[in-house]
Amino acid sequence: MQPAFDFTQWPPLISDKDRNALQYRATSYALAHGLLYLPIGVQPPRLTSAIHAPISLFPTPFPRDQFEQAQRLQSIYNVLYSRIAMDTEFLDQTMGTEVGVGQVDEFTGQLWSGWRDLRERGLAQPLHLGLFRSDYLLHQRDSELSLKQVEFNTISSSFGALAQKTAEMHRSLETLTKFYTNSAHLTASNLPPNHSTSGLVEGLAAAHAAYNVDGSRILFVVQKGERNIFDQLWLEYELLEKYSIHVVRRTFDELANQTKISEKDFALIIESPDELPVEISTVYYRSGYTPDDFPTQTQYQTRFKLERSKAIKCPSIPLQLAGGKKVQQVLTEPGVLERFLCDETKYGSGGVFSAQALADLRTSWMEMWPLHLDGDTGVGQARGRALELVLKPQREGGGNNVYKEAIPAFLVSLPPRERPAWIAMELISPPLGLKNYLVRAGSEECVETEVVSELGIFGWSLFGEGKVISEKEAGWLVRTKGKDSNEGGVATGFSVLDSLVLVD
Numbered sequence: 001m002q003p004a005f006d007f008t009q010w011p012p013l014i015s016d017k018d019r020n021a022l023q024y025r026a027t028s029y030a031l032a033h034g035l036l037y038l039p040i041g042v043q044p045p046r047l048t049s050a051i052h053a054p055i056s057l058f059p060t061p062f063p064r065d066q067f068e069q070a071q072r073l074q075s076i077y078n079v080l081y082s083r084i085a086m087d088t089e090f091l092d093q094t095m096g097t098e099v100g101v102g103q104v105d106e107f108t109g110q111l112w113s114g115w116r117d118l119r120e121r122g123l124a125q126p127l128h129l130g131l132f133r134s135d136y137l138l139h140q141r142d143s144e145l146s147l148k149q150v151e152f153n154t155i156s157s158s159f160g161a162l163a164q165k166t167a168e169m170h171r172s173l174e175t176l177t178k179f180y181t182n183s184a185h186l187t188a189s190n191l192p193p194n195h196s197t198s199g200l201v202e203g204l205a206a207a208h209a210a211y212n213v214d215g216s217r218i219l220f221v222v223q224k225g226e227r228n229i230f231d232q233l234w235l236e237y238e239l240l241e242k243y244s245i246h247v248v249r250r251t252f253d254e255l256a257n258q259t260k261i262s263e264k265d266f267a268l269i270i271e272s273p274d275e276l277p278v279e280i281s282t283v284y285y286r287s288g289y290t291p292d293d294f295p296t297q298t299q300y301q302t303r304f305k306l307e308r309s310k311a312i313k314c315p316s317i318p319l320q321l322a323g324g325k326k327v328q329q330v331l332t333e334p335g336v337l338e339r340f341l342c343d344e345t346k347y348g349s350g351g352v353f354s355a356q357a358l359a360d361l362r363t364s365w366m367e368m369w370p371l372h373l374d375g376d377t378g379v380g381q382a383r384g385r386a387l388e389l390v391l392k393p394q395r396e397g398g399g400n401n402v403y404k405e406a407i408p409a410f411l412v413s414l415p416p417r418e419r420p421a422w423i424a425m426e427l428i429s430p431p432l433g434l435k436n437y438l439v440r441a442g443s444e445e446c447v448e449t450e451v452v453s454e455l456g457i458f459g460w461s462l463f464g465e466g467k468v469i470s471e472k473e474a475g476w477l478v479r480t481k482g483k484d485s486n487e488g489g490v491a492t493g494f495s496v497l498d499s500l501v502l503v504d
């Protein structure tokens, strides 16, 4: 059986003249609607040098049933990762410095140790907020297409706002021009709506409402010189315009001497030189996911200070640890999913998921194993199957994985004691022959190239020990990269923002 949709026939035919006109309309829409980015070349990044974000000219075809499946899975993932974050024993085992990954991975170890110390002193806020993104690729085996998870992000899940703008841009191109083609697929009803800005902000506003202190604000902890600032600003505008919630933006370094924890009730107060002190309801991290954000112990101390406060953290340290690639691998081991989704004594009969739900999650996974599996077995398997694998350490943000032919030499260079920090994962095989035109600011011509598209589904969850989990699916994202680049990542310059056209 052939797949119903022929990916090699995308994008539809378009003349040079029409393509140039479409590119002009795409670019002008992006600039006019704040689908913006700061360029890589300008150091330090300056707001006045803004350009439009890299975008695809056409939306990317995606099977409707697989898209709907990804949306359905999100609620299960929201609950699953909330429960992982509340399972201290599991996180200690998996990520801790005594028996877990924290023994060999310095960054994980630092975060875990800081959290353990705070636990012993007592944490002031039982609630956690997660703004998640579950990432998928289509996997083609023979003629069958399925949805496979790349990773699950629990910190700094970005591009929600710009993804929505990109979907709106493609919708506008359809309305204005029908893409200058007669593709039967490119109709308004096949372009799914995307409300990721309001979806993510709903999560932040829910945490703010739960904190419930008049005049408190949400703190965005950001990186110095952030190039993806517009994606963050759209969340700020939505918070202000829809919920009248003000945002304070600070880097870890600024926070080092501008924060105070009230002795009375552990409220987090920001004291700036020229402003009145403000209480923080929710700390939203758009930094803190990489060791680069912690060049000295001072940044860790700041992180732990915020963690100790009464503000709701998005994410808390345990929720950040839950998003580790190690956890993703351990979930594939027998019985682990059952621990979180089928334990009636712990979660009550209403908190137990169906066998079908578990099967659906498992169907979305590729094979994974730890490199330190059974002495040399894990490494042996990785060497033997190198060309069909990616190796991943406990890192986020792109550029850290080892792919295919680079694996054997890497395994030789990896000291055996560092093996537990790494997992091996089978490579997903996206459909071949799919192309698109990639539009980058400043270049006259867009580039036609064979591409791979990664779908991300956003979700949020507000939860805490003894509380009912509030959670929701919160929109989607598509990033499209040239087929020959292993890594994705718009911020790292490999990908463009894209959207979907659903096909049957």
Ligand code: ADP
Pocket (backbone or CB within 6 Å): 135, 137, 150, 151, 366, 390, 392, 395, 396, 397, 398, 399, 400, 401, 425, 426, 427, 428, 429, 454, 486, 487, 488, 489
């Ligand atoms: P990061 O935390 O750095 O984003 P990811 O696990 O998302 O790490 O990997 C980065 C990129 O590598 C992904 O966006 C995807 O393009 C590619 N990738 C990761 N895992 C796989 C896989 N199993 N099969 C194919 N490509 C993968």
Ligand code: MG
Pocket (backbone or CB within 6 Å): 135, 150, 151, 397
């Ligand atoms: Mg990723």
